[in-house]
Amino acid sequence: MAQAQQENDAGKQPSQREQAIAQLKADGVWKAPLDRRKFITTAAAGWVIFAAAFGGLSAILAAFMAPRLDFTKAQKFRAGVPDEYSNDSVSEQFKNTEKVWIVRTTEKILAISTVCTHLGCTPNWSENEMKFKCPCHGSGFYGPRPGVEPGVNFEGPAPTPLPRFKITLADDGQLTVDKSQMFFKEKGEWSNPESFVAV
């Protein structure tokens, strides 16, 4: 009984907090605390601003990493006029600079890759044997002779023929090789008219 009475009295007494608030009100410096509605709208607005700022910064970072200038070496080069190459010949003129053999058969001019399809070594052109012979593991690829397609693998571990690059005849009569486009025999792309220049 006595305890209940005590609690009842205590309920009537203003708490320390209430006294402090009353004092602040009397001094005229009391500021009402944020109500629930205002707290939620403020917090929501804060999150929206944070998300926008974070998203914007992420987009800026992504854009910054992609420069507008590309310093990659040009993939196109000019290879002279067709008459510079004789029938059934291999030109090693662009082997070191462009990693391309210009090969002329009786029917067409080709730009063949000098990268072995086995493990990426550079085969040697052997005039006597009329074949491209890789010094690393002995892969052999046909040279330009009648009855075969130049660049097709016929011995050693190389799994596929040497790919060909896009070659076209420009308006000024010069051959233009574009290394950004490759043609693979195993994909049936060697019949593509851009993969050779007919002579």
Next chain:
Amino acid sequence: MLNPLRNLKKNIEESQITKSIFRVGIPNTDRKRVLIMLGNVFLHLHPTKVKTSGVKLRYTWCAGGLSFFLFLVLTLTGVLLMFYYRPTVDFAYTDMVDIREEVPFGIMREMHRWAAHAMVIMVMLHMFRVFMTGSYKPPREFNWVIGVVLLVLTFLLSFTGYLLPWDQLAIWAITVGSNMAKATPFLGAGGPGSELLQIGGIPLIHSSDDARFLLLGSKEIGGITLNRFYVLHCILLPLVAIVFMAVHFWRIRKDGGISGPM
């Protein structure tokens, strides 16, 4: 409907992954809240309590906080610039121009420069405020000394970064700056007392080993200087500054929080 969700919540909360990351658990008591502060490497540097005066702009100017914020801005923009900038005589200037002209948001370079100027100003304002409010007095005298070191590191970061654009302003500014090193007492070839350091008539301090030579790595500014300043600017000085900043922030907490009005 709710039971599967409740089970999922329970499974997540009691999983080994959650417990290994959040050691303390849900902070539903004051003790757990304090333990979270103590157990987090970033939060434990900060004071657990801040005095009301400590967040008053008119008292602190937030100068220290803004200095640190600018350091973060400089770190972020600086790392981004490093993706494009090559510190060599051939590329330094053109890379700097290319960042501005050919990279999306190339303003990153300008932001780095402005933030650098702002940081030097802000660090000095912070020092001024600390001096005027007497916040260097015991028990904060050690932290004042740490702060002086940080001021010098800020100047050195600013100085080393000055050369990196590799334009005429940069080269001649560093020429002037490094000529001052030549006049260092004892350690500069042209400084007072350097002629006293000799053994049997052979001078120990000359133009090939004095303070200026160590700074430039050469008798004149060249590619080796650019590389030297680049490494100092991007690696060594920021690392040293981070260590001193960690001590600085931790000391604020240990010395009784942000100083307040008497």
